[in-house]
Amino acid sequence: MNKAVFKTIGLVLAALLVAMLFFLPMLGHYGNDSTLFTVTLLLASVGTAISWNLTGGFTGYVDFGHAVWWGIGAYTTGVLMSNESEWIPQQWPLVPALIVSMFFTALVANLVGRLTMRLSGPYFSIAMLGFFVFFREVVRVVGPLTNRGIGLTIKPVINRPLWYYITLIFVLFLVYLSWWLRRTRFGASLIAIREDEIGAEMRGIDTTRNKVMVFTLSGAITGLLGGMWAYQNTFLDPDIAFVEVRTIDAVMGTMLGGLGTVAGPIIGMVFLFVLRELLWTQESLLQTHLIVQGLLLGAVVLYLPKGLMGLVRGEVAFLDRFRERSSTFDGMESAVLEAQESSISDSENEHPNDPVAMHPTWDGRTS
């Protein structure tokens, strides 16, 4: 089958999915509040995976603490909308609170990005995990603002169907954003940074600025989703706002679907969701879903590094193309070996002189 056929099938499936999601609240039995709540959460995690994919997939900076933005967004909304915070007892209305949450998370992400985006590969990953643990403790320490570890309650006034549609439209917008971004000059520069950061810099791309920008955007999106979650959950404490599982889900869903592709995070998250629902219907398997998820992640990384999207397209292993960004990484190996390795990976590239065009069929488009 050629690419056009795949593209058509993909588009038809996507259209069907969107139509189904739009009519879900009208489907009587299936459209009850509890289903809507679950599907809203699924949509939010799709959104988180999309925003994770901007840094982890497009730019090649694997963020192991991404859930921190969710937590910060959720807590900002919580602090503003709840009357249990000593410093800000006023109860803000929803929309301003969400806007402030988004901008505040973006600000923090920007500052954090300025520090961590200078680190390479594993250092970045672990520094972000550190920031995640750090902010969870900070929330506990700044007692008067966040009501300590006890948590915050938000007045429960929510119209589930309406909220469902708002989330759906926002996530559809995110899909579009990610698709559009990939086609801009900015998106191309991110791919260039992933493939060869030094090369990209030499070609005049302001790598630091672009990295911090995409990191800020990614943080802002997840922060807003976190704020929206806080509002519909009506209660939050440090342990449910800052949850490792949200990072795991985002990494997992994106890896499964296809790292660095537009459709990857969506396909992966939906797959994961269906898998989890299947496991949850069996009483005996209730506890095992994260174990299964871990096994799946290991298997995907080892045997299917391009995810389901790669499987469909029959493409080669992509993770192996991650260039080591600093010579200190493989200092264990001799300089000669390093030189050999880089010459091998150069010869693998179809367009060794053009980092932007290294993956012409990256998302189904020929350049």
Place this chain on the structure above:
Amino acid sequence: MDTLVQALINGIAVGGFLTLMVLGFSIIWGVMGVINFAHGEFIMVGAYMAWYARSEWGVEPLYSALPIFLIMFVVGFVLQKLVVNKVIDRPHLVSLLVMFAVSIIMSNSVKLIAGADFRRVNSDIQRGFWELGDIATIPRKHTVVLVVAIIVLVALQTFLQKTRLGKSIRAAAQNREAAQIVGIDIKWVYAFTFALCIGITAMSGALTSTIIPVFPFMGPPWALRAFVITALSGLGSVKGTLGAAMFLGLLESLVATYAPGSSGSQLAVITAFGLLVVTLVLRPQGLFGGLRPVDAGGH
């Protein structure tokens, strides 16, 4: 003054068990180039084994530590052959993600088997304090761990410096190709190193199970500390790890002592992390300068 002395004593005690905990992480990274993201989970498994031995058979953690070391040595060997070997030549990101998967599987499996409750392991030997006049008290459990830590460190240092296998490990870390050329069986060296480090790590978990709360998701903060200490000390250096662990232990202890209110333990985590960021940011081009192979400090 008394508080200060007490804080310093606590800091040294914490530094002692941190050294034992972190060493395996540092050596695996230094020798194999694999960042063991599941490091904290191996500590957790060791602690759970000690807890089980104590509650089911009444065996003291001090005595169950050696069997736990041997069991986890075998586990580490098998894990290296089955999983780690596959990722060792691939970029760091691949090994990081695979070890991330291993950590998810381990913590959730333990949760499934033993439940998510907090456990604390009691020990008769390690109960009580030694009093140092009126100035300070030394908790016995910390002393036991510190003594074992020193024994293990000396043994490991001697092993790396004097024995043939130890020298092979250092050679493999310095230059893999050259090590292979002179006839070192690199696969065996890697498997042995990984097994040894996992064994030591699980043993450290068993010993410290009397000090720290034990639960399935206790791993990440310890893995984070392991990273901080390794970032400060350089890869695979026994002496460097000891120094950096002592530094972090003292810093955390001082923060916990002088922090206002009950926020001490949280501030200690924040301090550890702040140290990591400062180190990383001051040396963004790589922390280790001319990256040191396993224990270059011995020369």
